[in-house]
Amino acid sequence: MRMRPVIINGKFLSASMTGVHRVASELVCGMDRLLSAGPVDPERVPRVLGPKTARNGLDLTMIPINLEGRLTAQFWEQFELPGLARDALLVGLCNLSPLAHPRAVTMIHDAQVFLTPQSYSAPFRAWYQFALPQIGRRALRILTVSEFSKTQLVRFGVAEADRIAVIHNGADHILRTPADHSVVTRLGLARGGYAVALANTQKHKNIRILFQAARLRAMTGIPLVLIGAATADDFVAAGTPPPPDTIFAGKVSDAELRGLLESAGCLAFPSTTEGFGLPPLEAMYVGCPAVVAPAGALPEVCGDAAIYADADDAEAWADAIASVVGDPDLRRRMIALGASQAARFSWDDAAQKLLDTIDSIRLTAS
Numbered sequence: 001m002r003m004r005p006v007i008i009n010g011k012f013l014s015a016s017m018t019g020v021h022r023v024a025s026e027l028v029c030g031m032d033r034l035l036s037a038g039p040v041d042p043e044r045v046p047r048v049l050g051p052k053t054a055r056n057g058l059d060l061t062m063i064p065i066n067l068e069g070r071l072t073a074q075f076w077e078q079f080e081l082p083g084l085a086r087d088a089l090l091v092g093l094c095n096l097s098p099l100a101h102p103r104a105v106t107m108i109h110d111a112q113v114f115l116t117p118q119s120y121s122a123p124f125r126a127w128y129q130f131a132l133p134q135i136g137r138r139a140l141r142i143l144t145v146s147e148f149s150k151t152q153l154v155r156f157g158v159a160e161a162d163r164i165a166v167i168h169n170g171a172d173h174i175l176r177t178p179a180d181h182s183v184v185t186r187l188g189l190a191r192g193g194y195a196v197a198l199a200n201t202q203k204h205k206n207i208r209i210l211f212q213a214a215r216l217r218a219m220t221g222i223p224l225v226l227i228g229a230a231t232a233d234d235f236v237a238a239g240t241p242p243p244p245d246t247i248f249a250g251k252v253s254d255a256e257l258r259g260l261l262e263s264a265g266c267l268a269f270p271s272t273t274e275g276f277g278l279p280p281l282e283a284m285y286v287g288c289p290a291v292v293a294p295a296g297a298l299p300e301v302c303g304d305a306a307i308y309a310d311a312d313d314a315e316a317w318a319d320a321i322a323s324v325v326g327d328p329d330l331r332r333r334m335i336a337l338g339a340s341q342a343a344r345f346s347w348d349d350a351a352q353k354l355l356d357t358i359d360s361i362r363l364t365a366s
Contacts, residue, residue: 003043003362007088009097010050010065011077013057019278020109023145024093026173028058030351035062044359046091049084051076089140089362099134105358106135107143107167108159110275111152116204132158140361143354145169145276146297152275165357168301170347171281173254179286180255184263187247189225192331195321196260196288197268198279199228199248201238206270206293208240212314215243218322224268225260227252261288265325269293272311277301281345284338289331291320305341307334 008028012021028048035045040062048058048065053072058065069080074096081090082098090097092106113120113128120128136142136159143165144150150164184191197210207226214224225247235242252260261267267283273296280290280302292298293311307324309316324331 005088006046006358006362007085007090008046008048009077009081009090009092010048010054011073012094013050013054014072020094023109023169025058026170026347027093027351027354028063029060030347031355032060032063033348034351034355049081089358091358096131097135097139099131099138104139105141105143105361106139108132108135108153109145110149111156111158112204112273112275114156115152115273119202119204141165141357143167143357146300148297148300149275167350167353167357168345169276169278170345170350171278171285171342172346174258174282174285177254177258179258179262180253181259181263183249183252183256183259187225187249189263191263192265193325194223194225194264195266195268196225196227196264199226199230201230201234204272206272206311209270209311209314209317210268211240211242213317213321214246216315216318218318222265222321222325223247225249227257227260258286262286264288266291266321268317268321270309270311270317271295271298274298280306281342284342287335287339289324289334289338291317291324303341305334305337
């Protein structure tokens with residue numbers, strides 16, 4: 001029996017890089033590497049289908065990318081993609097898929113829109129809270145990125161447990177780009193003497209607790225360096241003004257991110273929930289200890305290779321950051337543990353699981 005063709009929803013190629021879009025890109029590139037490594041049945045090779053506005057930035061050898069249609073963004077995904085992919089098994093890797101397509105496999109990364117709805121705008125919240133259960137009921141299989149996310153998707157009625165497969169993210173992409181340490185010099189930072197965190201005002205990212213910790217005596221002389229789009233004014237507008245000595249690095253390249261992490265005392269990641277949590281693993285891969293909250297999927301992903309501090313305890317955060325910055329022996333232990341833990345999460349492993357999952361349901365989708 002001829003297997004049904006596989007099309008990967010390439011809407012993510014027309015958007016700026018986010019965590020979810022990075023996962024999609026890395027999974028597609030990982031599948032391409034695996035398929036390129038040896039003889040393969042041509043019927044097993046998927047193709048990526050994106051809108052005409054896609055940037056087509058993936059360097060692929062085996063997997064073709066086709067750009068079709070006239071619409072853009074979600075209009076393309078919901079109204080044009082179902083017809084363009086009507087005979088195929090449609091694989092979506094960025095939470096959403098066309099509600100009208102009858103043979104979809106969709107990766108829903110988390111249930112944050114239900115867990116912390118206040119982190120999202122009203123239109124976004126309304127659309128996702130409506131669409132995700134619809135997608136979950138219609139899909140042949142739901143994929144997600146952690147056992148924690150699986151339990152939450154079941155809890156909120158998105159899909160039944162026996163129809164959800166877990167594929168952990170990788171994090172080894174950070175090793176592909178040489179570090180740019182000039183950003184450390186440009187920001188006037190002392191090697192090993194600062195903590196990196198995300199410039200993100202979403203409530204569940206919980207950066208407010210780091211601002212509280214930074215004002216305590218234990219963190220005197222240890223600046224917070226925030227990476228990402230949010231500015232000091234954004235945090236003020238959100239009701240969480242940063243301490244005066246907080247450094248906003250802005251958006252950084254992958255090379256600058258690696259440079260900042262390699263020279264940091266630690267990464268501070270106080271989220272109250274995470275569907276996976278890539279930044280701690282990225283830090284571990286390049287020898288940066290991670291201080292995280294024991295929340296969401298973070299214990300599942302970080303294991304015993306992170307220092308844990310309660311998400312609501314500013315003193316615990318100040319003490320944990322000061323300890324790893326100021327204790328060379330503790331730092332060495334955490335770096336060793338982090339390297340071992342991070343090595344468990346590779347994009348090739350994740351891509352192989354995705355290929356195996358697709359293969360396992362292709363015949364049933366025919």
